[in-house]
Amino acid sequence: MKTIRKLHWLDWLVLALLAGFFGYIWWKIDGSLNYNWRWHLIPDFILRYHTGREEWFANLLLQGLITTIRISIYASILALVLGTVLGIARCSANLTVRMLARTYLEVLRNIPPVVVIFIFFFFLSQQLIEALNIESWARGIARSDNPGIWEFFFGDMRRFPSLVSGVIVLALFESAFVGEIIRAGIQSIEKGQREGARSIGMSRYQEMRYIVLPQALTRVLPPLANQFITLIKDSAIISLISVQELTFKTVELVASTRMIFEAWITTAAFYFVICFGLSMLFRRLERRRRT
């Protein structure tokens, strides 16, 4: 079937009707809501000039955005590692290993993400952070003379424990899905590849490490990229455990300024630009890889 790239007069009619519909809703809200739009204040909450110190600094929204990006990157890396282990475990010859991996996966897949995140947070990551004494360690760095490099990677070190729990919680949750993607990749590799590897004396580990996994990973790159974008969107949930990422900062901003619409629309735009941008980037990379 040919894709039509020109609009017919009927298409214009449909578009006009839609525009009319939304215009009507807008007019209704504007008339009844009596909302005072203060868009001009929003830029200050992104980037603000500090007159006393004479420098620009990232305000609430940008701080939140940066935290979201940091958390997404670290959680993705961790989720990829955990997911790979999980994917391999799902294909294991050992029944116990297979059952454990399956249990982990099914538990995570059949509980709402919010519930999973609360459980992980209160039972796992808080205990873990206390046990490892991360809190005092991070505070030590924050007070030290040269926290520069640490702050570049992890932001305000006093918030490091919450960043860690955010990353752990998100990675544990996403690893279940990454694991399924990797498993599908591993199982898509032809039997002949394993036999070829075995016929030159490779052990099971070598066969996985040098022959199966590299091919499986390249094959599942597109769904993995998608999962990465999903992770960025899912990261909004961890605002519930007080990780100071974009959604959390927006809640704060709205609470103190009452700029409900402006703040949330700006935040939505941030998420959209990042996720849509990445999705276009991945699509382009994918197209280039094919040719």
Place this chain on the structure above:
Amino acid sequence: MTGKLPIISFDHVDKFYGDFHALKDITLTVREGERMVVCGPSGSGKSTLIRCINGLEFHDSGVLTVDGIEVHENSRQISRLRQEVGMVFQQFNLFPHLTVLENLTIGPIKVRGVPRAEAEATARKYLERVHIPEQADKYPRALSGGQQQRVAIARSLCMESRIMLFDEPTSALDPEMIGEVLDVMVELAGTGMTMVVVTHEMGFARKVADTMVFMDAGEIVETAPPETFFTAPKSKRCRAFLDQILEH
């Protein structure tokens, strides 16, 4: 061939796939340097037979000894065994994510622990031997079927194996490429390598085989030197099979 030591020996070996009796009471000896060609109708168990030799399949009863190692599922020496026994598959089974040269060196480097430079030198030597030294840096998919199969042969040779197994190496090839692969195999036979070849290429069999084995329904029906095998087969089944494939 008498006087040479047995290197592969099947002693009353049976193999089942569920209820299907794939190998029935196989007793067979391959001596060092012997070239054995196994033929028979499809489903007769010839592939299963040679896949047992390097432990890609495991037999259920009887004793199978290869190069002094007893083959069974839990053998700790199975990796060592597979290094001694090279295998060439019908579908080549080259690694598509590696270049030709990397396909050849990954085994020696990762399994045998040979230094990279040495492994590459050996790889180039064997690429020369299979007449495609200029393809070293290409990926397998850029090669023709015949070239891919010759790379697969070189890959096995790089492991410096003492035994080579061929599982219908020309069956997946276009007719015009069969010759180039068979030529390489004939040259290899000339070096004194122990070879077990499953094939329907009777011209090749006549030229290089020391022993012909005919299998049907999981049994070894006939074992004979090629002269008697082709001119005076004893069993009716074998005669019928030969009539069928030699007609064309």
